[in-house]
Amino acid sequence: MDSLTREDLLASKVEMVSSLLISIEGNYIPTCFACSFGVEDIVLADLICKHAPRIEIFTLDTGRLPQETYDVMQKIKDRYDREIILYFPEPQAVEAYAREYGPNGFYKSTMLRKECCYIRKVEPLRRALSGKKAWISGVRREQSITRKELSLSEWDKEYGLQKFNPLIDWSEDDVWSYIRQFGLPYNALHDKGYASIGCAPCTRAITVGEDIRAGRWWWEDAITKECGLHTKNYSQGRLKAKSAV
Template sequence: MTAITDKGTAKALDDQLASLDLAGRLSLVASLGGRTVFTTSLGIEDQVITAAIGTHRLPIDVATLETGRLFKETVDLIGETESQYDITITRYHPLKDDIDEYVAKYGMNGFYESVEARHACCGVRKLKPLARALEGASFWITGLRRGQSGNRAETPFAEFDAERNLIKINVLADWDIETLKAYVEENAVPVNPLHARGYPSIGCEPCTRAIKPGEPERAGRWWWENDEKRECGLHVPEAALPSLESSAL
């Protein structure tokens, strides 16, 4: 069955999802037809979603972007999670030619030198693999929450993604960190040990640090940049990102 993916459907879903619990939200989306993909970064939000998908045996594809620069703890958690929930987490890697092109232009760690170089790195290591992960999908499930940052404070439960021609489903939009921790405790969900070391938001190792007391949850991501709304591009329109010299990257 082909799912209808447009603004009207997204708005109707946004209203429906608000009154459901996590399992109900995921089950509703999985029942709509079309391919549904959940992309996990193995952070606490995504582990909670994976646990719900696995526990309820929902027909949702689970994928992760294995960028080549992840923390060892994150990579190890992929296999542990697959074993606990008897699921497959499909790994999407950057292409060697794209990495080689990036390194030739910016250097392996050129992302520290400019916003342009950082977005170009995210482009080859995250955005292009994400495009492969979402190919043919009607619904994209994410772990975005309103409490993660000011930039995400208005996150809806469902929104039409015109660039990818699908509906993005943010099933944890209204959850706070304490609700997440309680779910993890009650359901014995495996979590990244880095969370206990001051990393509430975990990305690539060179681009993530522990946060200081009182800092926002995502303050440790690309901390050397000044823009408080810094993102990698996965969850903001491409037009809102700084322009890059090389559109191929």
């Protein structure tokens, strides 16, 4: 009975997300989905392809992603026969950073790490969102303390468009139940203890009892563990960061 109840609850959540995506497609075109190919994004990619195919899917290729991320990226592209638009960091900015601070300068301080994230993620995201009316992300409230205040839908002042977080109230069990129910491909690193996956040098496996995002930038305090994609007023923080390094 408990199992059936969980299935019913998940089915209800899936219906709500599907209806939201259809509404977004009908009212916010052009709109796009920022897909990093974590399990949450795999769920959203599946629902978008099934119910709202006019929503653009893009990803930010930082140049330092694990091979396993490229593997699942290819599987999703082949499964749905969908174009996945890739955005890369500006080569000159990457070169300048590496010359000044070294290829792994981001380990030296939070400020330098945020600058690296800005170059490899935030600036490409600005280009990806240019001209769009809305964007969609796979963030969930329970992922970290930095995401507990996020809403299902909110005006994103940083980028000047509406932002939707369709899975905001989903649990980790909800996400994995959907993945298994539909036999969806996922990043092989999840089977090796990686709960949240970003760039290879900034991601590690977690141990039992650790926070879901404990493996991201593990050398930093929990309150700083954002790359800037889902943080308000990040550009202001970035200016402070640049003046501090």
